[in-house]
Amino acid sequence: MLGLPKGSLEESTKNLFAKAGWKITTSSRSYKPSIDDPELDGRFVRAQEVSRYVEHGFFDCGLTGYDWVQENNSDVIEVCDLVYSRASTLKSRWVLCVPESSSVQKPEDLAGKRVATELMNTTKRYFADKGIAAEVEFSWGATEVKVPDLVDAIVDITETGSSLRANKLRIVDTLLYTNTKFIANKASWANPAKRKKIETIALLLRGALEAGSKVGLKLNLPKTSLDALIKALPSLRNPTISPLSSPEWIAVETIIDESVVREIIPQLKELGAEGIVEYPLNKVVY
Numbered sequence: 001m002l003g004l005p006k007g008s009l010e011e012s013t014k015n016l017f018a019k020a021g022w023k024i025t026t027s028s029r030s031y032k033p034s035i036d037d038p039e040l041d042g043r044f045v046r047a048q049e050v051s052r053y054v055e056h057g058f059f060d061c062g063l064t065g066y067d068w069v070q071e072n073n074s075d076v077i078e079v080c081d082l083v084y085s086r087a088s089t090l091k092s093r094w095v096l097c098v099p100e101s102s103s104v105q106k107p108e109d110l111a112g113k114r115v116a117t118e119l120m121n122t123t124k125r126y127f128a129d130k131g132i133a134a135e136v137e138f139s140w141g142a143t144e145v146k147v148p149d150l151v152d153a154i155v156d157i158t159e160t161g162s163s164l165r166a167n168k169l170r171i172v173d174t175l176l177y178t179n180t181k182f183i184a185n186k187a188s189w190a191n192p193a194k195r196k197k198i199e200t201i202a203l204l205l206r207g208a209l210e211a212g213s214k215v216g217l218k219l220n221l222p223k224t225s226l227d228a229l230i231k232a233l234p235s236l237r238n239p240t241i242s243p244l245s246s247p248e249w250i251a252v253e254t255i256i257d258e259s260v261v262r263e264i265i266p267q268l269k270e271l272g273a274e275g276i277v278e279y280p281l282n283k284v285v286y
Helices: 010-020 047-056 066-071 120-129 162-166 186-190 192-211 223-232 258-270
Strands: 002-006 042-046 061-065 077-082 092-099 114-117 135-138 153-158 169-178 180-184 214-222 240-243 249-257 274-280
Touching: 002 010, 002 047, 010 192, 042 047, 047 061, 047 066, 047 180, 061 066, 066 120, 066 169, 066 180, 077 192, 114 120, 120 135, 120 153, 120 169, 153 162, 153 169, 162 169, 180 186, 180 192, 186 192, 214 223, 214 258, 223 249, 249 258, 258 274
Parallel strands: 002 042, 002 061, 114 135, 114 153
Antiparallel strands: 061 180, 077 180, 092 153, 092 169, 214 249, 214 274, 240 249
């Protein structure tokens, strides 16, 4: 039984599973997906709840943020990191924010002040650890609009900071970095058959995620240019070299970061490469 995050991570999670080899389909309002694997069943629930249901054994495994594992103080197995979100492959962070015009410059300035957040337990621990007597209240959403009229500060999640800047907010401190984690119930992890399946899912999800930033590259190259190619392009680590029908030519195939392709292809042409083909990848498993 697999716990899947409903909401902002839903589509990116389904896309990741599709690249890993599992097709997950849902109707527009359904919380019970169809998975093309007879060994898997699942439910979509809010990411905030997944770790609790994994800990209690309703789910054998699930995907949720590290922030909610910490917030719920869930006693689960962290199988692997999966750094992805609805918008990017960056880790997100929970930050303490105030209006740009606020006199607050450090967390201690919020003593006796009111702070709104969805991450209640973590925020309370943060202020308690610093010995700051701030009042922390729960926010049901739209937290950015509550300052300065309703509260003095907020603790909210951000990836790029663009939403905070748009709302004229200034970051005072970072409480927690977070990303999606694949977690498992302890009893399920101790079951050999279930553990094998969980490890298989983790392997393929990591492979699909790794492939997202890489591409395959194939090309034909004069044999005399191979040493110059390897020397000039350190990104082409351990390429596959194959002979062609013409003894003066070889075929080269490798996997590289997609971000460097635009720089490498012109250099390949200068070295005499022909028939350069770039292709997408579904999974890269090391």
